Amino acid sequence: MSLAYPVYFELLSGVAAGIINMVWVARLGGEAVAAVAVATNVENLLLGVILVAGSGTTVLVARARGARDHRAMRSAVRGGWALWAILTPLVAVGGYLCREPLARLVLGGGDSAALPLATDYFAIALPGIAVYFATNVVDGILKGLGDTRTPMRLAMLANGLILVLDPLLILGFDLGVRGAAIATVLGRTAALACGCVALHRNDVLRRTVTRPMSRARSLGTDARRTAATGLPMSADFVARMAGSLALVAVVARIGVDEVAAYGIATKATYVATMAFYSVRQAAAIHTAHLLGTGRDERRAIGRQALLLAGALGLAAALALLATAPWIMRAFGSGGEAAEAGALHLRCLGPYLMLLACYIALGGVFEAGGAAPALARITTCGVATQLALAYALSGSGLPGVCGAMAASMALQCAAVARMYRRTGPGTGTKAKRAVDVVSRGSSTGCPASRSRPPGAGAPNRERG
Structure with a gap:
């Protein structure tokens, strides 16, 4: 926190x-x-x-x-x-x-x-x-x-x-x-x-x-290593943003008022989703730091992130359920658009709770080297969401909300499977995550030169 x-x-x-x-x-x-x-x-x-x-x-x-x-x-x-x-x-x-x-x-x-x-x-x-x-x-x-x-x-x-x-x-x-x-x-x-x-x-x-600076030619290696670490996180963000924009075209099949309602509701939920992303960043920082010390605490941090994000998701769902009409009025919306928006906000509860858990747990995977798999799950989930939303758009915005929740449930199931495989002694992925720093930086320097003797050894033994 x-x-x-x-x-x-x-x-x-x-x-x-x-x-x-x-x-x-x-x-x-x-x-x-x-x-x-x-x-x-x-x-x-x-x-x-x-x-x-x-x-x-x-x-x-x-x-x-x-x-x-x-x-x-x-x-x-x-x-x-x-x-x-x-x-x-x-x-x-x-x-x-x-x-x-x-x-x-x-x-x-x-x-x-x-x-x-x-x-x-x-x-x-x-x-x-x-x-x-x-x-x-x-x-x-x-x-x-x-x-x-x-x-x-x-x-x-x-x-x-x-x-x-x-x-x-x-x-x-x-x-x-x-x-x-x-x-x-x-x-x-x-x-x-x-x-x-x-x-x-x-x-x-x-x-x-x-x-003293190392050789200049290592600068390219540094850039490639940073890009390899950050690219999956960037792809995950872009895929989710693109999916949100593409969903506007699906909602447009329902009506103009629904498009306006969807746009306002999306902006209103930013207050909640930003809380989820803040937990994600905190989990990534904490996990990466402990992995650097040789401690693989991904399962424990994952539980903490899920507890905090789940509570935030539940609070957001209850708040939207109670205040949806007032939120639409605060954005200057009235008439049928306001009614459609209030209905959409009240139906978003299950989606928000699942989204909170998925986003928060993603920070653990980002720090542990599993970000590429997470990006693939997000991309497939966004594609599934669009297909389901198109199929259920005949039910109006509640159908779209149902598609969003169903897609997010599938993504959470995939991430839960990944989570069960994390932790000390649970396979080669855990060992690679703990030993990233042990192998040294781009200059080939072993971390043991700047680490207290024996630090991280128990985790490498279990790996």
Whole structure:
């Protein structure tokens, strides 16, 4: 819980930044709102790209911290920044050059009045994605070091600056949607600067980076190792995001009011799902750190994550059951859309409870090296969800909710089978997870040089 709650408020701050922009841009008209809304959705998808570096760095740094292996930690940090240097130009420069076709694509084609506004927003936001990506790498390093509070404070700092700069730039200097993009980039730049200061002041990291550098050609090895660790986590996130977007097309077969209700309900459930993802990150950090020390506690951490996430899922389900109509009114919805949305929220309870357990337990598998299998389960589950939703869409939104719950039940069954096979002495996967650090970093340095004598030996014996 101590690791998870700062992550939760950090994720909430990310959503709040988009809400702040939307509130001030709404004064410019519906076209401006549409432009910023679609641009924000694109940014959420791009988050999956940098998760390769951020998540991979978190796991590898946490393992190295547990093993007290400075070379492995330096390798993990260098790998994260190397991936940032590779991915950022592709997204920032490529996105800027293709900003108008991208705006046309996300707006559904045509020559609507929102097209030039979205293009203007992309012209600033996409080059500024370099700052967003760098902040994610900084957060990943800090979380791997066991510090989840500093990323939370950095996110709140960025939001505070956006809250001040939005009215000044959007209305005061009459920059419109470009002012919203500039305010967002400036707020994140200030947070990034403070994050770099926090990294510089970290004693563990300072001892790591001041040691002699290894050969330059190992930088590619560092980047590949970080990518191999983070790519399955990124794929899992992107698959779930893409499935949520694709489900809109299925809901559209039911009616326009149902599409509006589904969209509002999805945003309302973010408050719950972000809590699940915070537990997932905490479980990944804790598991990776203990594996680095030679202790395979995945089953125990998995039980703790399931207990905490299950309680959060049950609380979310009960809250939606009791407050669904008021939630729809809070989003400004009325009439048939509000009724459909309230029904949808009340039917989401079983899905949310299953989703909470699946997401939280995923953190244990990510840290233990089983993330590729988890990504495959998620991808198959999303495909199954879409097929079931299409078949049950004749029953309206309750049928869609039933499809979501059934698909998630299948994914939970697959993950439960994986979970039963984890733990000390339960096979080669457990041994590989514990011995990752023992084999050393990309430089070939054994972890035993920086670990107390005999640490981790009992687990290797059982393996």
